[in-house]
Amino acid sequence: MSPEKADALAAEVRDWLTSSGIVSAERKPCVLGGHLGFPPGPRADEVVDVSGWSLPWQDVWFNGLDVAAGRTVFDAGQGEPMAVTCPHCSVRIELVDENFALVHTAWDPFHEVVDGWREGRDVVIPCPACARPVEPASWIWADDHFAFGHLGFTFWNWPPLRPEFVAELTRRLAGHRVVLLEGKF
Known part of the structure; x- marks a missing residue:
């Protein structure tokens, strides 16, 4: 996906999320990283599963949507990457003891x-098992620890997203690969 396409698709999805009331259109300091995000909207509870969550989850100060358009490493944010698998030979490389x-x-x-x-570089390394070169975005990370992409949506401190919402968001991403990272896109 080109940067121009990422920006246009980000705006399209953001507009859908705000017009449907899932997030508020007014940007506020509600995400980590020192920039503004989109706080939960009046219909945010409709797209999350709050079972097991203490309410109101919307009162946490960093609970907004962060939209990242541009070359980004998206990560699950907790702990170390456990393992990575080669897409060619399916050998799993353990990264922790x-x-x-x-x-x-x-x-x-x-x-x-x-x-x-x-940093904007494609570091292609060979698989330690089969020696075939692997592009950065092709490695398969255990528990989807990392995803490499040009567009991502991080729902900071939201309860788990409902499958039907994930399906609709995926549909709106027009066939682009979607990876769900511990409740983050």
């Missing part, structure tokens, strides 16, 4: 992939 500490000899090449993407 039995104590959940990073194994630096395994992690370091992937660290370069992640940092490279953030």
